[in-house]
Amino acid sequence: xxIRETIxxxxxxxxxxxxxxxxxxxxxxxDPNAPGRFIVxxxxxxxxxxxxxxxxxxxxxxxxxxxxxxxxxxxxKLSEAVRESLDNKQGPIGGNNVLNVTAFVRDETDSFIxxxxxxxxxRHMVTVDLSIWYEESVTPTV
Amino acid sequence: xxxxGTGATVAFDTSAGVALADITNIDWSGAxxxxxxxxxxxxxxxxxxxxxxxxxxxxxxxxxxxNTNQLGTESPFIFDNSGHQSGTITVTMLDQANxxxxxxxxxxxMTAWSSTAPMEGVITGNFTFxxxxxxxxxxxx
Numbered sequence: 107x108x109i110r111e112t113i114x115x116x117x118x119x120x121x122x123x124x125x126x127x128x129x130x131x132x133x134x135x136x137d138p139n140a141p142g143r144f145i146v147x148x149x150x151x152x153x154x155x156x157x158x159x160x161x162x163x164x165x166x167x168x169x170x171x172x173x174x175x176x177x178x179x180x181x182x183k184l185s186e187a188v189r190e191s192l193d194n195k196q197g198p199i200g201g202n203n204v205l206n207v208t209a210f211v212r213d214e215t216d217s218f219i220x221x222x223x224x225x226x227x228x229r230h231m232v233t234v235d236l237s238i239w240y241e242e243s244v245t246p247t248v
Numbered sequence: 249x250x251x252x253g254t255g256a257t258v259a260f261d262t263s264a265g266v267a268l269a270d271i272t273n274i275d276w277s278g279a280x281x282x283x284x285x286x287x288x289x290x291x292x293x294x295x296x297x298x299x300x301x302x303x304x305x306x307x308x309x310x311x312x313x314x315n316t317n318q319l320g321t322e323s324p325f326i327f328d329n330s331g332h333q334s335g336t337i338t339v340t341m342l343d344q345a346n347x348x349x350x351x352x353x354x355x356x357x358m359t360a361w362s363s364t365a366p367m368e369g370v371i372t373g374n375f376t377f378x379x380x381x382x383x384x385x386x387x388x389x
Contacts, residue, residue, distance in 0.1 A: 157270040158256045162313050
């Protein structure tokens, strides 16, 4: 099993648990400039541990989780919900695709997406840098 | 043809069937032979030496990933040695093109074991074997 479905399901639950209308989106599926409160996430790396005989199953995924809103406070509420749910997490995450993980928040950064024109008010974004260790299905051995 | 280290294995005392799992690196320090400098004041141009007839076979160092559900597989390497102080150590290396293996074989015993479990990092271990027998080398088929 891959982490992709699991992280989507977990972030969707966080988003809707924070603001009922909020959702989570893989990068590219939602314009960050779009109005509303939502989470956009992207996987930056997937380090598959291996040994001489093949895959070790243990994998570290690095994610950037962007929490976006029209106000800084709403963006912070989303990012705090992410941190409280996943920082130092040891146990199951996900919905239908549950994985046991060990997760750490590595960093958090606040930023502002400046308005493109007078019709746009700009967007507040908190990015949570998350590291998730988990066991994936093992690929064929050497 | 050159080959990768991937696919290499280490077995200790193969009659007992003990093989170390999840190896990430195998380092043989290599063989050395001492030399005694015999140069003196009358020596000219080039130093002279007597080279030992005995060869030091060196040590075999093996790094591996620790599986918490397979610690029992590692314990014979540390304490039991299947009743032997010294056993046969066989390193196999994969010939990728022909799917056969070449081997280094020697005798030796575990002289060091260590393990580390870092915060937010992978648990790893290392065995060091002191070799005491003449190594033999077998080509892949």
